[in-house]
Amino acid sequence: MKTDQPIRAKMVNNWLDIIQQLLFPPTCILCGNPGQAGRDLCSHCRLQLPANACCCPCCANPMDAVAAEADRSCGRCIGRPPAFDKVHAPFLYQDGIRYLITGLKFSARHANARLLAQLLTEHVGQNAQRPDCLMPVPLHKARYRERGFNQAIEIGRNVAAETGIPLDLTSCRRRRDTPHQSGLTSKQRRRNIKNAFELVRPVPCPHVAILDDVMTTGSTVHEMAVLLKNQGVERVDVWVCARA
Known part of the structure; x- marks a missing residue:
């Protein structure tokens, strides 16, 4: 039965x-x-839709076709290796993808989350190793009350439904309400997000995929990856809809 x-x-x-x-x-x-x-x-x-076809094999930062074909990491990843292992970002943060992401984040158009998740799932299904769980980037509780939802969680729920991968919403929390990252330099972003997260319980998964809507410098997901790796997670990938 x-x-x-x-x-x-x-x-x-x-x-x-x-x-x-x-x-x-x-x-x-x-x-x-x-x-x-x-x-x-x-x-x-x-x-x-603006495909992120030529990019760094580690952080998915857009690169010229010659550099991308050589399959070499970008200068930033070589000079300051990130804590995460690989970023999967199928699109550039431009045009229609930017419209979908900003419509979800700032106008609560939840239908956009389902479409973004479908597009992301299509890409990772063809290109990514299957993780043991998905971990959306958490919002601070004050920011969550202000917005009413977390766009990373909305996308993550749809990806989890499409793939059957468990969604972890409770192991990691944002303990500081950091100022918005937009408009900050890379150095300022790293300082702004430093020690902003904490793990409230062990993550019994050897392979975790951090999930978010868009990635700019990677400072946020790097901080989360440091926590996860220090706690014993063996591999940390990053799944984002777009790369800025």
């Missing part, structure tokens, strides 16, 4: 998806045309 339960649950979910698409057919968030492949994105707008 127990072996039939996952099959039945999957069948129910498939029927629910079919009914939802019949009653509420997908519509492209970017242009309003009919969506494709069950997503709120049309094929034309999908082709226009």
